[in-house]
Amino acid sequence: MAETSPQQFGKYVLLSKIAAGGMAVTYRARMTGAAGVTKPCVIKQILPHFVDDSDFVEMFIGEARLVASMSHSNIAQVFDFGEVDGQYFIAMELVQGQPLSKVLRRAQKAGMGFFPEPLALHIASKLCDGLDYAHRHVGEDGMEMGLVHRDVSPDNVLISYEGEVKVIDFGIAKATSVVEAKTSPGTLKGKYPYFSPEQAQGRQDLDARTDVYAAGVVLYEMVCGRRPYEGEFVAVLPRIVSGDCLPPSAVNPSVSAELETVISHAMAIDRDSRYQTGKELSESLVELLYRDNPRFTPAMLSQLMAYLFAEELAAEGRKAPEVTPAFKEQLALWQTGYAEPSQGRARPLSSNSQRSSPGSPGVRKPPSDGGGRPTSERRSPTSNPAVRRVTSSGGMRRVTNPNMPRSEGGARRPTTSERSAPPVPELPDEPSTDAGLVEGVVPTLAAPRDTPVETPAVDISAMMPSGAVNRPPPARGPNGFRTAADEARDKLAAEEAERASKRQQQVRTLSVYIFGSAAVLLVIGLLYNFVFKSDWVPGESEATTTLWVTSKPAGAQVKLNNHELVGRTPLMVEGVIVGQANTLVLTLPGHLAWTRRFTPTSKLVEPINAELQPLNPPATPPELPVAANPTADAGTEAQAVATPDAGAVVAAAETPDAGAEAAQAGDAELRALHEVDYPTRVLVLRPMYNAAPIPEYNAASIDLNPGAAYSVWTEGNASLAEGRGTASGTLAYYAEGDLPADNSFGLLSASMRTIKGAKKLYVFALDDNGPDDNSGTIRVNLRQSAYVPPRSFNFDAKTNAVQLKPEHQVVLRGLNPRSTYLFTVRDDFAELRSSANGRVRQVLCVERGPDADSVRSTHRLLETGKRYQVTGAEDLRCTFPDSKLTDNQGAIEVDVVDVTVMSRKERAEALKGSRRSER
Structure with missing residues (x-):
């Protein structure tokens, strides 16, 4: 008989069971510290039949060791892990809120056909911030650990009543340097509707871009009210690999072109074409959010949570955040499907633009050879895929948990442990107030969920039903077999054609008015110029002035607008146009060039005086020893210089070469411009x-x-x-x-x-x-x-x-x-x-x-x-x-x-x- 009283578990007290999965069970608990200090938390225990599985225990401990070292506002904190009486556990932060999956269901019940786009962009950006932190996490050795979540889904995203966004359950996360060696090749982990193409192919070299793809799928589901890929496992995986899904605008016409481009880049089939980091995707979402919604605040998310989960908050005795009148007005707009237009917001996409073909590498139309591939219809908000699904024959069948080990008779397979593991405490489940659920219990206190056990990877080419060849082919469209995408595009094309016809009519009408107005203005202009202004002379308006250019010293060469003028300063320059910018340059050998930019403002003579700066004189060379020559003619200007070898006397003329002096002066002037x-x-x-x-x-x-x-x-x-x-x-x-x-x-x-x-x-x-x-x-x-x-x-x-x-x-x-x-x-x-x-x-x-x-x-x-x-x-x-x-x-x-x-x-x-x- 189940015990209803709390159970002691080491330094923790287990209060009530939150959820149970295929690998572990979670409890709401209370930690007791020194001096009677208590702290609410969540305890996650490995199920008894996994205790003796050394590989699983090692993966569980590896998860706790990795996540416990992380601290980020968008990741649920893990602060303890260990073993109590042979039972392995981890203790983590208790987030007072709900999983995103339940928030989406409750929003649909509240009359919102599509989740509000501003809140979807905000939640997705915070999700990417938490993932990016985990991807860049550095270990004790200073090296990046290569952590990849591999199970990003709405079940693993918590929304607190205060509007916080938390990523949980790194239970199948791996560090590429450590856990890669412990992963069995040929297996698939996670929830397959959120698989990336490389994850669907069973590849083991997964990296951060796999989580970026899954975040794009979560964003698609929020803004479209459905996942891009829905259906049976064997039918969904080939569509993921080929990118066969409807563009977001075909499901929700209010999705803007920019948002569809962001989702397409996040869900690109080739991971080199995706956003390479979660931070890049987050920055794009934040920029788009505040461009179209400049008054958005994160408090809107907490007010939505207070509105959707008022019963849960009242049952727990918590004070709900105040729902302001302004938010109620906004909520009414969301429930009626009206989006307030903002400057720069794109209009709904038509089929002729085909945004998803060239610019959307991950969201594209189905290939023509995809006959027989099942198309997914929009699921009713009140349906529960965990209860029943439609088989290929049209009948109904019940879906059981394929991850639960069972014996031949249908009962649970007995554990193979040599020693008896401690029993799982049978505590009362958390009450559920979600009246829309047909079966099962959804906790009111959100906590980490378990992911399915590893599923063997299958050959995608062998996933098609065996009877698909003999099945009568559907009606062909212009691009091959018709699918839901073709029908949506045809409908959008008809609407676009009607709008184009109206635009053409408006353009023709507007053109008539424009050409008529231009003709009237032309006639008025001709009458003014040739009748009322008959005495107008061309060129008279171009007034000119005269410049009086002087320099000190005089004799400088003058250049006006890069044209050399005849004469030297002082110089009279005529024909300078008033109101036009001019450049005047004066040059004189042995002086620095003088430059002035000016614009004449009147017809009066304008004097311009330039003071030219002389070049720095070259340094005087040292005097060489001179030997007097008594026989030299007194009238001859010569000097005798003694050579060091034989003491001979060489006569050098004192008169310098005029050409050499000019060359030296030119070099000195050029050097003065650069040194x-x-x-x-x-x-x-x-x-x-x-x-x-x-x-x-x-x-x-x-x-x-x-x-x-x-x-x-x-x-x-x-x-x-x-x-x-x-x-x-x-x-x-x-x-x-x-x-x-x-x-x-x-x-x-x-x-x-x-x-x-x-x-x-x-x-x-x-x-x-x-x-x-x-x-x-x-x-x-x-x-x-x-x-x-x-x-x-x-x-x-x-x-x-x-x-x-x-x-x-x-x-x-x-x-x-x-x-x-x-x-x-x-x-x-x-x-x-x-x-x-x-x-x-x-x-x-x-x-x-x-x-x-x-x-x-x-x-x-x-x-x-x-x-x-x-x-x-x-x-x-x-x-x-x-x-x-x-x-x-x-x-x-x-x-x-x-x-x-x-x-x-x-x-x-x-x-x-x-x-x-x-x-």
């Missing part, structure tokens, strides 16, 4: 002379779609010099395409940034020391959309570091590493291209100190109108990343001030608002 020695008051950065054509260097690159926007971020570190502190995950990038010059280059790091309008992306790092001392690899990730898996490519420090040529940069040398400098970038005019978006207001720079390990671990961008503090630097290299240098114009000037000797107050005032250099 500047400190002290200097101004550092001039010229895009015409200091830009680097990045495509000509060996930078890492990837082709992009110019019409799409990409979120880009980096993973990993690379070092450009030996020594500590030089490793960094920051890279410079150049985006080639039709985008503003200021957005064409910048810095990439672990923080996500958006790049759009680029047809090709280059990533690189400026390195003056060469690739010999470089090490490390950085992965660059690109995410085009929440509904497409990310792309990536690698930056290798030894291959893709850029060592700029002297003509592609400007170098400021001679800085004192012990001094502090203030760099002020003037908001001048510089262009990387002559188009409207060609102006650039930033430059890419990198500092270097006296030691190899003092190289900056990151680059920096100097932006116009800002100040920067630089310390510990010996030189500064700057460049403008570009692809075409012939259209560059203008300059950016940087004031360089040594603030080391300033007083504390003066330095604070000078450095106010500056950006400090970080090592």
Whole structure:
């Protein structure tokens, strides 16, 4: 006779039985600690006839050891496991709530034909977060354990009354490094309607993508009210392998195109085409959730639980979360099947678009040679598949538990243990208030459930019924045998054709109005120009002005908009158009080029005065020893220089070669454009002379779609010099395409940034020391959309570091590493291209100190109108990343001030608002 009183079990007290499965039984229990402290929990025991099965016990202990080391808000916590009187158990968190399977059934009884899409997206994202944590779980040795759940289903997802989502029952989870060797080949584990294609084929190399597929099936079931694959075991497995199921929009027309794309990628037949991690799928779901439902809060799930399970909460004496009037209004909309439209929400899919064919690798139409394959009809909400099913002959048969071992006479097979195992306590079951269940007890306190015992894998080709060949074929459709998918598509095609006809009529009507309006406007314009404005003269509106250009010193050559003008300064320049941007360049031998960008605003003469800066004079060479020649003519300008070998005297003419002097002056002027020695008051950065054509260097690159926007971020570190502190995950990038010059280059790091309008992306790092001392690899990730898996490519420090040529940069040398400098970038005019978006207001720079390990671990961008503090630097290299240098114009000037000797107050005032250099 069953005992009704609680049973003592070690330090636990078993209060009532929650559920029993083929492998274990679970109890609601209470743990008693020191000083009488108690804690409610769930105890899971191995059934007595499995106690002496060493393989099973080892798998059970392995499960507990793996799960007990995990701690995540979306995984039910396991905090104890052990053995009491020969009975193995695990103690886990008691989640006050219900399994998702029961929540879905109760929602259908409450009048919701389909589970609310916002709640489905929220639950699926939290499920993926818990799975992703388990997949990335690291053991005590610091290595990933490769944990795979392999039994993701609504029965193993708990929804607490507070709206929390918990994954339970890692009973058949495996670590690829340990449990793989203990798994019998040729067996299938889990619930077959949620199998991935590789799991249905009996493969043993399962990984995290198997759980991603199962999460997609759970999401499909929530938004469609039914599973994608339903039916007998031998009929379902071939359909899973071939992806023969209806697209979600064919079952629920309110499913948006974006959500169907997400489900299709999650349920892709080829696992390389799926989301590779649960985190990727979760991010897509969260982005879709808050795009279409910006006011969604997780509290809506707890209010739904309070509404659906009010009787259970009252029976347990728990205070239900308050159901607000706003939620009641939303609930009424869900019960009537109305979804509030939101901006950007896609309309229901029609059959002509065929979203599931090219873009849905896991949800596609049935193949034409699938005749005889059973189609699954939508199950009634009140039906119970555990009670009875329809056989192929149309009769009814009762389904028994195939996992329960039985003897020939139908009774349970006796245990083969040599010693008697402790009996299972017969405690009263939890009461059930779900009136819709025909048979069995569903607990009110959700707890971990057991999964079926291993089922031998079968040959999928042999799963078809033997009479399928002689069965009369069904009516053929345009693509072969007609299935439910063909009928759904035909219906949707007819609706789409009707809508297309209405759209055509509307377009014709609208075109008549547009062309009529255009004709009227054309007539009005012609009347205005030729009747009312007859005195209009073409070209009169283009006003011009005159420039008076002077320079100090005079005699400079003048270039206007890259065209050389006749004459030297001072010079009168006529015909300059008012309101049009112009570039003026003055050059004079022995002086730096002077550049100015201006836009005339009136017809008055505009004076422009330029002060040309002289080049730094070359250093005077040391005087050589001179030997006097008494016989030399006094009128001859010659010097005698003693040679070191024989002491002979060689006469050298003192008059220099004019051509050699001009060449040296030209080289000095060219070097001054690329090399500047400190002290200097101004550092001039010229895009015409200091830009680097990045495509000509060996930078890492990837082709992009110019019409799409990409979120880009980096993973990993690379070092450009030996020594500590030089490793960094920051890279410079150049985006080639039709985008503003200021957005064409910048810095990439672990923080996500958006790049759009680029047809090709280059990533690189400026390195003056060469690739010999470089090490490390950085992965660059690109995410085009929440509904497409990310792309990536690698930056290798030894291959893709850029060592700029002297003509592609400007170098400021001679800085004192012990001094502090203030760099002020003037908001001048510089262009990387002559188009409207060609102006650039930033430059890419990198500092270097006296030691190899003092190289900056990151680059920096100097932006116009800002100040920067630089310390510990010996030189500064700057460049403008570009692809075409012939259209560059203008300059950016940087004031360089040594603030080391300033007083504390003066330095604070000078450095106010500056950006400090970080090592």
